[in-house]
Amino acid sequence: MNPTRPFHPYLMLLPTALLLAVFFFYPLFVAAKTSLTRWDLLTPASYVGLSHYAELVHSGELFELFGRTLVFSVIVVLGAGGAGLALAVALDRPGRFPAFCRSAVFSAYVVSWVSVALLWLWVLDAQAGVLNRTLAAAGLHPPDWLGDPRWALFALAGVTIWKITGYATVLFLAGLQDVPPSVLEAAALDGASPMARFRRITWPLLGPTTAFVTITSLILSFQVFDVVRVMTQGGPVRSTTLMVYAIYEEVFMNLRVGRASALVVAFFTALMLLTSLELWIFSKRRAL
Amino acid sequence: MIRDGGLRIPAAARARTDVRAPWSRRRLLTAAAACSGALACGRERRDGRATASLWFTYGGRNREVLLELVAKFNASKPRYFIDAVYQGDYFEGLAKLRTALYARVAPTLSHVIGEVVPYLAEAGVLEALDGLPGAETLDVVPELGQARSWIGGDERPLVALPFNRSTPIAYLNGDIFARAGLAAPQSWSELRETARALTQRNAGRVTRYGFSCPISWWFWVAMVGQAGGAVIEPDGEVSLGGEAGVEALEFWQTLVSRDGSMRPPPGRDYNAWEQTNQDFLAGRAAMIWTSTAFLKYLEDNARFPVVAAALPRERRFAVPTGGTHWVMPRGASAPERAAAWEFLRFVHATEQVIHWSTSTGYMPVTRQAVQRLEASGYYRTHPNDRVAYDQLEVAMPWPWSTELFRVQREIVQPRLESAVLSRENARALLHEARLLARSSG
Numbered sequence: 178m179n180p181t182r183p184f185h186p187y188l189m190l191l192p193t194a195l196l197l198a199v200f201f202f203y204p205l206f207v208a209a210k211t212s213l214t215r216w217d218l219l220t221p222a223s224y225v226g227l228s229h230y231a232e233l234v235h236s237g238e239l240f241e242l243f244g245r246t247l248v249f250s251v252i253v254v255l256g257a258g259g260a261g262l263a264l265a266v267a268l269d270r271p272g273r274f275p276a277f278c279r280s281a282v283f284s285a286y287v288v289s290w291v292s293v294a295l296l297w298l299w300v301l302d303a304q305a306g307v308l309n310r311t312l313a314a315a316g317l318h319p320p321d322w323l324g325d326p327r328w329a330l331f332a333l334a335g336v337t338i339w340k341i342t343g344y345a346t347v348l349f350l351a352g353l354q355d356v357p358p359s360v361l362e363a364a365a366l367d368g369a370s371p372m373a374r375f376r377r378i379t380w381p382l383l384g385p386t387t388a389f390v391t392i393t394s395l396i397l398s399f400q401v402f403d404v405v406r407v408m409t410q411g412g413p414v415r416s417t418t419l420m421v422y423a424i425y426e427e428v429f430m431n432l433r434v435g436r437a438s439a440l441v442v443a444f445f446t447a448l449m450l451l452t453s454l455e456l457w458i459f460s461k462r463r464a465l
Numbered sequence: 466m467i468r469d470g471g472l473r474i475p476a477a478a479r480a481r482t483d484v485r486a487p488w489s490r491r492r493l494l495t496a497a498a499a500c501s502g503a504l505a506c507g508r509e510r511r512d513g514r515a516t517a518s519l520w521f522t523y524g525g526r527n528r529e530v531l532l533e534l535v536a537k538f539n540a541s542k543p544r545y546f547i548d549a550v551y552q553g554d555y556f557e558g559l560a561k562l563r564t565a566l567y568a569r570v571a572p573t574l575s576h577v578i579g580e581v582v583p584y585l586a587e588a589g590v591l592e593a594l595d596g597l598p599g600a601e602t603l604d605v606v607p608e609l610g611q612a613r614s615w616i617g618g619d620e621r622p623l624v625a626l627p628f629n630r631s632t633p634i635a636y637l638n639g640d641i642f643a644r645a646g647l648a649a650p651q652s653w654s655e656l657r658e659t660a661r662a663l664t665q666r667n668a669g670r671v672t673r674y675g676f677s678c679p680i681s682w683w684f685w686v687a688m689v690g691q692a693g694g695a696v697i698e699p700d701g702e703v704s705l706g707g708e709a710g711v712e713a714l715e716f717w718q719t720l721v722s723r724d725g726s727m728r729p730p731p732g733r734d735y736n737a738w739e740q741t742n743q744d745f746l747a748g749r750a751a752m753i754w755t756s757t758a759f760l761k762y763l764e765d766n767a768r769f770p771v772v773a774a775a776l777p778r779e780r781r782f783a784v785p786t787g788g789t790h791w792v793m794p795r796g797a798s799a800p801e802r803a804a805a806w807e808f809l810r811f812v813h814a815t816e817q818v819i820h821w822s823t824s825t826g827y828m829p830v831t832r833q834a835v836q837r838l839e840a841s842g843y844y845r846t847h848p849n850d851r852v853a854y855d856q857l858e859v860a861m862p863w864p865w866s867t868e869l870f871r872v873q874r875e876i877v878q879p880r881l882e883s884a885v886l887s888r889e890n891a892r893a894l895l896h897e898a899r900l901l902a903r904s905s906g
Contacts, residue, residue, distance in 0.1 A: 217563075217588075218563050218564065218566070218567040219563060219566055219567065219585070219588040219590055220588050302731075303731070304671075304672070304744070304749050305747065305749065313668075313670055316668075318669065318670060321731065323731040323732070324729065324730070324731035324886070325886070326886055326887050329731075408732075409731065409732060409733070410732055410733035410736055411733060412731075412732065412733040412882055412886075413729075413731065413733075413882055413886045413887075414879065414882040414883045414886050414887045415879055415882075429556075429557075429560035429564075430556055430560065430874060431871065431874055431875050432563070432870070432871065
C-alpha cells in the first residue's frame with residue numbers, strides 16, 4: 178500500500194517518536210552526560226571524564242552487579258518460562274477446573290509487587306514464617322531465606338517466578354491455541370507419542386511465543402526493584418543488590434548522581450546487547 | 466509567597482529559575498517536584514495565614530504524636546499554619562529533601578539525622594537560626610543540641626535544633642529475665658553470658674535468641690566507643706576506631722557465629738530495626754538493642770513487662786546520640802520562615818517537649834522539661850524513660866564532618882554486614898574501609 182503523500186508514514190510515527198524522544202532518548206542523553214561528572218545535587222558538579230566507568234570496572238563492582246543480575250534473570254526466565262509452559266500445557270483443556278486454575282495462576286500477576294513482597298516476607302521469615310515452620314515440623318533445618326547471603330537471591334528469584342508465571346502461562350496458552358489440531362491429530366494417527374508430538378510439533382510452533390516470553394521476562398527480571406526494596410533492601414551483604422536497586426541506592430542514598438548515571442548507561446548497553454543477542458538467536462532458529 | 470495556580474513556589478526560587486534555559490534539567494525537576502508537592506500538600510490557605518510546609522519522616526505512634534502537636538499549633542496560632550507531609554523513613558525523606566533542594570522547592574522545615582547536618586550546612590543550603598527572635602532562650606540540653614552533638618558545634622552558626630533525640634538502649638523481656646534470675650548485662654562478657662543463657666533451641670533449631678540487634682552503623686559506633694575508640698578522630702581522621710573497631714565487630718561475629726545467641730535481623734536500614742522490634746514483641750528475642758524512640762511503642766505492644774537498660778561497657782560506657790534535628794532549608798519566603806520559626810519555638814516550649822517525650826520515648830530536649838519531669842516524679846514512676854537521658858553522661862559527640870554520611874552508608878555499613886553475615890575477616894574489612902575513606906575523601 179502506497180501512502181497518499183510521502184510524509185504520511187512519518188506523520189503517523191511522530192507521536193511515538195516524540196514520546197520516545199522526550200521520555201527515553203532525552204533522559205538517556207542526560208544520564209550519559211551526567212555520568213561524566215561528580216555531582217551530589219547540592220554542590221556544583223565537576224567534570225571527571227570516564228572515571229566513574231573506570232572505577233566501576235576496576236573495583237569489579239560493575240561485573241559483580243551485572244553478574245548477580247544476570248544470574249537472577251536466568252533463574253527467573255527459565256523458572257517462569259518453564260513453569261508457565263508446563264502449566265499452559267496442563268491447563269489447555271476445557272472444563273471448569275482448568276478454567277479456575279488458569280484464573281488462579283494468573284491472579285498472582287495482577288497483584289501489586291509490593292503486596293506480593295509483603296506476603297512473601299511473611300511466608301519466608303526464618304523463625305515465624307509459614308515455610309520454615311512447615312519445614313521444621315517435617316524435621317528439616319531450613320535456612321534463613323532472606324537473612325543468609327547464600328540464599329537471599331534465590332528466595333527473591335522464587336518470589337519473582339511465582340509472581341510472573343501467570344503471565345507466561347497465559348501467553349503460552351494463547352500460543353497453544355495457534356497449534357493446528359489437525360496436525361496433532363495426523364501425527365497421533367501416525368503413531369506419534371504425546372511427548373513426540375510436543376517435541377516435534379507443539380514446541381517448534383511455540384517458537385515466537387517462547388521468544389516473546391523470554392525477552393519480556395528477561396527485561397522484567399532485569400528491572401526488578403520492588404521486591405528488593407521491600408524484602409531485602411539489597412542485603413544481606415549486597416547479595417540482592419541488583420542493577421536497578423544499585424542505581425536507586427547510588428543516586429538517592431549515597432548522593433552519587435554521576436556514578437548512578439554511569440550505571441544507567443552500562444545497564445542500558447547491557448540490556449540492549451542481551452536483547453539483540455536473544456533476537457538473533459531466535460531469528461536463526463526460525464530460519465532453520 | 467507567590468501562588469501559581471495552586472503550585473506554591475517561593476518567590477526567590479522563581480526569580481532564580483526564570484533566568485535559566487527554558488528546558489534546563491533543574492526546571493524540569495522543579496516542575497515535577499512542584500507538581501508532586503502540590504499533590505502531596507494539596508491545600509491552599511485562603512484565610513491569609515502564613516503557611517510553612519513541614520516534611521517529616523515518622524511512621525506509627527511517633528507520627529501520630531507529631532501530628533497532634535501540629536494540630537495543636539494550627540489551632541492555637543491564628544496567624545500561622547503548618548502543612549505537615551509524611552515523606553517515608555529518614556533516608557527516603559533525606560533523598561526527597563535533597564532533590565527538592567536542588568529543584569528549589571524544598572519545604573520550609575524538615576528534620577534530618579545528625580550525620581548529614583554538617584554536609585547540608587557546608588553545602589550552604591540551611592538557614593542560620595541563631596539570629597531569629599528568641600533563639601537564645603530555647604534552653605536546649607547542650608548534649609542534644611548543636612553545641613555538643615558535634616565536636617565544635619557551638620563554634621558554628623546555629624543551623625540545627627534538636628527534635629527527636631535518642632540514644633541506643635537495651636530492652637529486656639522482664640518475664641524471661643525474671644524467670645532466669647538474670648539482670649541487665651553491665652559488660653560485654655556479661656552480655657555474652659546472658660545471651661547464651663537465654664537462647665533456646667529445639668531439636669537444634671533456635672526458637673528464641675538471647676540477643677538481637679540490627680547490624681547497623683549506629684550500634685557499632687556505640688561498641689567502638691565502649692571498646693575505647695572513636696570512629697572519626699576529633700581532627701577529622703577516619704580511624705574507624707582502630708583496634709576498638711575490630712574488637713566491636715569481632716564481638717558481634719562471636720555472638721552470631723560462634724555462640725549462635727544473637728540474631729542479625731534480615732533486611733537493611735530501618736526494615737532491620739522493625740524486624741528487631743517484632744522479634745522482641747513476639748518473644749523470639751529476649752533482649753534487644755534499639756533506639757529509645759521505640760520505648761512507648763514496645764511498652765504498649767508487649768505482652769510482658771519491658772525493662773529498659775543502659776548499654777554495657779567493655780572499657781568504658783559510651784553511646785552515640787541519634788534521632789534528628791530540625792533544619793530550615795534556604796529559599797523560603799519571609800512569611801514561611803516566620804511560620805516555621807514560630808512552630809519551632811512552639812515545639813520547644815516545655816509543655817510540648819514533655820508531651821513529645823513522654824508519648825514517644827525520645828529524650829526531652831530542653832532543660833526546663835527535664836527539671837519539670839524530675840520534679841513531678843515522672844521518672845520515679847517511669848524509670849525506663851530515664852535510661853536514655855542518663856546515658857547522655859557518656860554520649861559521644863559526632864565530628865563535624867561532611868564525609869560522615871558517606872563513610873557511614875557507603876564504606877562502613879556494607880562491611881559490617883560482610884563481617885557478621887558472611888563471616889569475613891573484620892580486621893581486613895575495616896582496613897579496607899579506612900583506605901577507601903581516606904583515598905576518596
